[in-house]
Amino acid sequence: MRTEIIELLRKEGKLSKNTLSELANYELHDFIDTVKEVGDNQTKYIKKEEILKNLNTEFIGKNIYIFKEVMSTNTVAKFFAEEDDSDGLVIVSEKQTNAKGRTGKPWESPLGGVWLSIILTPHITQNKIPIITLATGVAVEKAFERLGIKNAEIKWPNDVLINDKKVCGILTEAIAKFNTIERVIVGVGIDVNLNVDELPPEIQEGTISLKSITGKIIDENEVIAIFLEEFEKIYELINESKYEEILKEWRKKSYSIGKTVEVRPPFSKSYDAYVVGVDSEGILIVEKTDGTLEKVISGECIIKKQ
Structure with missing residues (x-):
């Protein structure tokens, strides 16, 4: 994290006069005010004032910092999480240079997308963390509906x-x-206006953008505001322990339920199975070819083409 924060400030010219030996004397929290200053600077494509004027939330996104370029918004958010106790603080970047997905795979984040992270202080136990991920997917889907998708x-x-x-x-x-x-x-990454044909060839086939679907440029600021509104609604359900309401919404729009998948556990042999649903903690339930039920807690589930 320290390397990424220093690199962010170097690119912004905030540490150009500091030597490596001088920087070694700084604690990470010494940089927080400077990072906030950079996050408050004017950016070219995504505008704080445009987001806030259309944002109808109680607390999600009311405290927001926007950067031109970071390695990963999740990393910057972790830094803020140690220095700021705001619930619902949002980090946005117009571009990410070293973002990662769930299994550590690179996540392409060029200009034209919405790349953001939300810092939360939920009142939940460890076993309910997967529900936050499913809830975020529901919020994204509902935001798309409001955009006409x-x-x-x-x-x-x-x-x-x-x-x-x-x-x-x-x-x-x-x-x-x-x-x-x-x-x-x-962390949420949405392919809004990026050109899919400019992505690496190996991911072009499986990727789509909102622009290619609608045939028009979509305002990233509007996408952010709408998504944050939908996220706050479903986050309130999390804090009220209304998990079944979240899972009900997720099941309505599930791509996975009813499909045959190849389950690839991290430390054991892959196997084929039929997706039955999710349990009360958001864990995937599959039926193996021998008829036994299995919980998929980690690893990958690859949809098999029929």
């Missing part, structure tokens, strides 16, 4: 698809001490 589906655990192609990825990371959840970082 009706055919989005949510793929377990952290993708939103349109026409069988990925348009959004979600990365939820918990900050815990002594088995107590202190903060949760929810």
